[in-house]
Amino acid sequence: MFTHTTHVRVRYSETDKMGYLYYGHYPQYYEVGRAEAIRSLDISYRDLEEVHQIMMPVMTLNMRYVRPAFYDNLLTIQTTVKKLPSSTITFHMEIFNNKKELLNGGLVKLCFVDMATNKSIPCPAYVLDKLTPFFNDRD
Numbered sequence: 001m002f003t004h005t006t007h008v009r010v011r012y013s014e015t016d017k018m019g020y021l022y023y024g025h026y027p028q029y030y031e032v033g034r035a036e037a038i039r040s041l042d043i044s045y046r047d048l049e050e051v052h053q054i055m056m057p058v059m060t061l062n063m064r065y066v067r068p069a070f071y072d073n074l075l076t077i078q079t080t081v082k083k084l085p086s087s088t089i090t091f092h093m094e095i096f097n098n099k100k101e102l103l104n105g106g107l108v109k110l111c112f113v114d115m116a117t118n119k120s121i122p123c124p125a126y127v128l129d130k131l132t133p134f135f136n137d138r139d
Contacts (some may be wrong), residue, residue, distance in 0.1 A: 002081040002134035004037035010073045021069035026104050027061060030093045033077035034108065037091070041130040053115040054124060059088065063106030067097070074098050084135055085123040087111060 008029055016022045035045055048054045069075055080092040088111045095104040114121045 033079040060109040
């Protein structure tokens with residue numbers, strides 16, 4: 001299992017009239033978590049698209065809201081890949097406040113698409129090579 005954490009601070013412009021982090025910003029925080037997680041593996045979305053001509057469109061986004069986040073809260077975004085990808089990759093997302101209380105959780109499922117053909121392809125070998133060390137026979 002591969003897990004990565006990153007931090008983001010809630011900006012004033014991201015809050016609603018009640019002072020809560022606006023619910024529509026959580027998917028953006030998920031994207032920050034995903035991008036930083038794969039960057040930690042020395043893979044970037046930019047290289048996937050520009051060098052390898054592979055895009056990763058979102059197929060499914062599910063989330064649940066547990067507690068609100070507020071302006072200036074420092075949040076921890078935990079991104080986990082529980083299973084080696086095949087034709088899709090699923091990121092399990094959790095967002096915590098500074099008290100380590102769960103605020104939001106969900107998952108994002110993406111597929112791999114060859115930009116030249118616009119067809120779905122299996123997970124590229126170089127992505128699997130980076131993820132495989134985090135998994136063992138029991139996973």
